[in-house]
Amino acid sequence: MSGSFKYGVSTYSYVNDYGSVMALEDAFDHIADAGATGIEIMGEAQVEGYPDPTSAWVDEWYRLLDAYKLEPTNMCSWIETRTTLKHSLTVEEGAAELERDLQLAHRLGFKFLRPKFGVLSHDLEPEPQWEAYAERNLDLAHKYGIVICPEIHAPTPIRHSVVDGYIKFIERTGTKNFGLMIDTGIFQDRPLEHWGSHQITEEMRRNKHMAFLNGIRVNPEEFLDIAQYVVFIQAKFHDINDALEDQQIPWKPVISAIKRSGYSGYLSSEYEGLRSPWRSIDQVRRQHVLLRQLERDFDQGLFK
Amino acid sequence: MLEHQLIQSSGFRNLGPAGARTGFAFRIRVPNYHGTRLSHFDGADVTVDGEFFGHERNRFAIRNEIYTLEELREETKARWGMFEWGAVIVDKPGGLAPGIHKLEVCARTRYSYFPPDVHIFPMRAARLATIVMP
Numbered sequence: 107m108s109g110s111f112k113y114g115v116s117t118y119s120y121v122n123d124y125g126s127v128m129a130l131e132d133a134f135d136h137i138a139d140a141g142a143t144g145i146e147i148m149g150e151a152q153v154e155g156y157p158d159p160t161s162a163w164v165d166e167w168y169r170l171l172d173a174y175k176l177e178p179t180n181m182c183s184w185i186e187t188r189t190t191l192k193h194s195l196t197v198e199e200g201a202a203e204l205e206r207d208l209q210l211a212h213r214l215g216f217k218f219l220r221p222k223f224g225v226l227s228h229d230l231e232p233e234p235q236w237e238a239y240a241e242r243n244l245d246l247a248h249k250y251g252i253v254i255c256p257e258i259h260a261p262t263p264i265r266h267s268v269v270d271g272y273i274k275f276i277e278r279t280g281t282k283n284f285g286l287m288i289d290t291g292i293f294q295d296r297p298l299e300h301w302g303s304h305q306i307t308e309e310m311r312r313n314k315h316m317a318f319l320n321g322i323r324v325n326p327e328e329f330l331d332i333a334q335y336v337v338f339i340q341a342k343f344h345d346i347n348d349a350l351e352d353q354q355i356p357w358k359p360v361i362s363a364i365k366r367s368g369y370s371g372y373l374s375s376e377y378e379g380l381r382s383p384w385r386s387i388d389q390v391r392r393q394h395v396l397l398r399q400l401e402r403d404f405d406q407g408l409f410k
Numbered sequence: 411m412l413e414h415q416l417i418q419s420s421g422f423r424n425l426g427p428a429g430a431r432t433g434f435a436f437r438i439r440v441p442n443y444h445g446t447r448l449s450h451f452d453g454a455d456v457t458v459d460g461e462f463f464g465h466e467r468n469r470f471a472i473r474n475e476i477y478t479l480e481e482l483r484e485e486t487k488a489r490w491g492m493f494e495w496g497a498v499i500v501d502k503p504g505g506l507a508p509g510i511h512k513l514e515v516c517a518r519t520r521y522s523y524f525p526p527d528v529h530i531f532p533m534r535a536a537r538l539a540t541i542v543m544p
Contacts, residue, residue, distance in 0.1 A: 125492035151444040224522035
């Protein structure tokens with residue numbers, strides 16, 4: 107039984123544009139006009155006065171949601187372990203950071219919160235305190251109906267101890283308020299031309315730690331192995347050409363696997379291609395056409 | 411609204427008493443895709459017309475405060491948002507002559523979620539910028 111997707115856009119797509127050629131209402135306009143029903147934000151980017159916006163700002167947030175008919179989907183947050191060069195967060199401090207972001211997410215109507223934890227390695231193994239931060243906040247997340255969902259993001263593949271660790275936590279606690287977020291960048295199977303604002307050089311490609319720039323090519327079928335724990339998908343992409351072909355992400359097998367899993371949550375666009383002014387806006391529109399077409403074709407049995 | 415690029419056009423100016431300039435300053439956007447505590451910004455290396463000024467020597471101003479690098483590194487309360495510029499302050503006796511200068515910056519951002527050996531991530535930008543007043 108295949109699921110039915112919801113379409114959203116993350117304001118991460120508009121990085122560099124946001125704050126220079128785009129303000130909050132513009133982002134709402136672009137997202138709504140792409141046919142999306144959900145808006146994903148980065149707390150400490152879109153929320154003016156983070157972590158304590160004024161009530162006037164919060165009123166404006168709700169006015170925009172209403173005017174553009176968007177629902178809040180996921181809020182991205184960070185638990186920056188090394189707050190200073192001399193001090194790393196204690197368990198209490200880290201749990202308090204997560205709690206503060208849960209409170210803000212709740213205040214703004216979000217149903218998902220993606221914390222990014224500090225990491226120990228090039229595989230992005232999270233610092234072990236993540237488990238205590240999360241466990242101490244499960245009751246609050248439950249009270250607010252928010253699912254805390256760390257990301258599985260390149261260069262971490264699905265078959266990895268990072269993913270196993272999160273799944274073990276979910277199984278051990280039995281919680282409904284912690285799940286996995288998948289960033290579709292893990293399925294990238296062709297090299298990037300740009301990384302953010304930078305043209306990728308041969309020197310960068312030769313650096314062993316930058317191998318992920320060429321794509322870590324996770325087999326989309328592996329999504330089915332962990333789908334029961336997946337609560338949100340960030341539809342990462344970089345470049346869709348004028349023939350509507352994605353130059354890096356093999357959407358057909360990716361969409362096929364996600365559909366077959368029964369996933370009926372959000373595909374939230376994350377454009378991460380060349381950051382020339384305004385390029386993101388039309389790239390997001392292209393991605394939405396492409397994904398909707400694939401979903402329609404799959405539903406009509408045109409591919410499996 | 412800020413300019414798209416890291417180094418802003420306005421704000422590039424001489425500092426100190428007229429005729430006895432102590433240095434110069436220029437404005438940058440937050441060198442990150444989200445706001446952060448100031449302690450996550452580890453200063454900036456500056457090169458102007460080929461002359462290098464290391465991040466340890468440069469100061470930073472945001473809103474009404476000026477920070478040395480030592481102070482910046484400990485500042486966990488104040489934050490830098492997407493719509494705000496910060497100014498990098500460079501000491502250079504005599505300041506810069508009016509006219510067009512080549513300005514290069516390497517902004518140093520600390521990311522706990524990048525692998526430890528790239529914890530301090532450099533964001534580089536270069537542009538021609540204009541000093542108006544001597």
